Amino acid sequence: MPVKKTELHLHLEGAAPPGFIRSLAAERHEDLSGIFDAAGNYAYRGFEDFLRVYEAASSVLRGPRDYARLLAEVLERSAEEGVIYTELFVSPEFCGCGDLAAWRDHLAAMDEVAVRMRAQGIDSRGIVTCIRHLGPDRARRSAICAAETAGTWITGFGMGGAEAVGRATDYAWSFDCAREAGLGLTCHAGEWSGPDSIRDALSLGCTRIGHGVRATEDAALMRDLAEGQVTLEVCPGSNIALGLFRGWSAHPIARLADAGVRVTVSTDDPPFFHTTMRREYDRLASAFGWADDEFRQMNRWAIDAAFCDEATRDRLRKEFS
Secondary structure (H helix, E strand, O other), X not given: OOOOEEEEEEEOHHHOOHHHHHHHHHXXXXXXXXXXXXXXXXOOOHHHHHHHHHHXXXXXXXXXHHHHHHHHHHHHHXXXXXXXXXXXXXXXXXXXXXXXXXHHHHHHHHHHHHHHHHHOOOEEEEEEEEEHHHOHHHXXXXXXXXXXXXXXXXXXXXXXXXXXXXXXHHHHHHHHHHXXXXXXXXXXXXXXXXXXXXXXXXXXXOOEEEEOXXXXXXXXXXXXXXXXXXXXXXXXXXXXXXXXXXXXXXXXXXXXXHOOXXXXXXXXXXXXXXXXXXXXXXXXXXXXXXXXXXXXXXXXHXXXXXXXXXXXXXXXXXXXX
């Protein structure tokens, strides 16, 4: 399997190691013991509880300095896994409660880290993410933050959170705002909700879908995804840890690829799901017999779909030629 990897679906706050969060909580004399198990790992039961623990862990991240420290930690760990390019979801909701001035301060600190880490061999871009279960009005604030800071590190816009809340089309204003600013569009869909949620995301102009694994329930949709060269940001370890599928061999990523759908591999919120990029590759290789050719193709698809400039894309393509 290739040593070098690309990753398109990584939540910055969700990639925070438990030890990092415990250390910040200790600095502030805050008790977050309820979100960890006896071994010090994140502890939750089911998706709704996962969101609660995720937001509790993120609550101790305050200010540009914390986010700069976190980004450096996450990129260093990604580089250890062989990742040379990654795109991270980051929300203005957590970086200044959607306030544009506060978001600019956070972004400046993260951009400085991104530049430094690029020189050390791992390139990255940021995808501003609105949080679905906070509603369309709050999403507009995130979209404005994204549009006002588009360029350099911020190159995309997306939506995460609880898929069961409303429909993606309720957030059309935010996606239109981001598109007009020249940002690439993605959206979590087809994970906890069915194929229609993927269609809603496509109607917003998304060229990528976060997860999208339930497309296998609709043969016509799979054909549309394949013909439209829509890329799925698949996170198998996350899906399995949250109980969507019973094991690696039952995961639909191979069926999607066999149907001609462009699939990529990501870790989503790795410490929550006890995974790494290396582990994802190893388990997929064991489950489906995939080797260099399959993983190289998925990395090429990821590069084609990346929200980056053409010079970066050309450089990355050479790594997997």
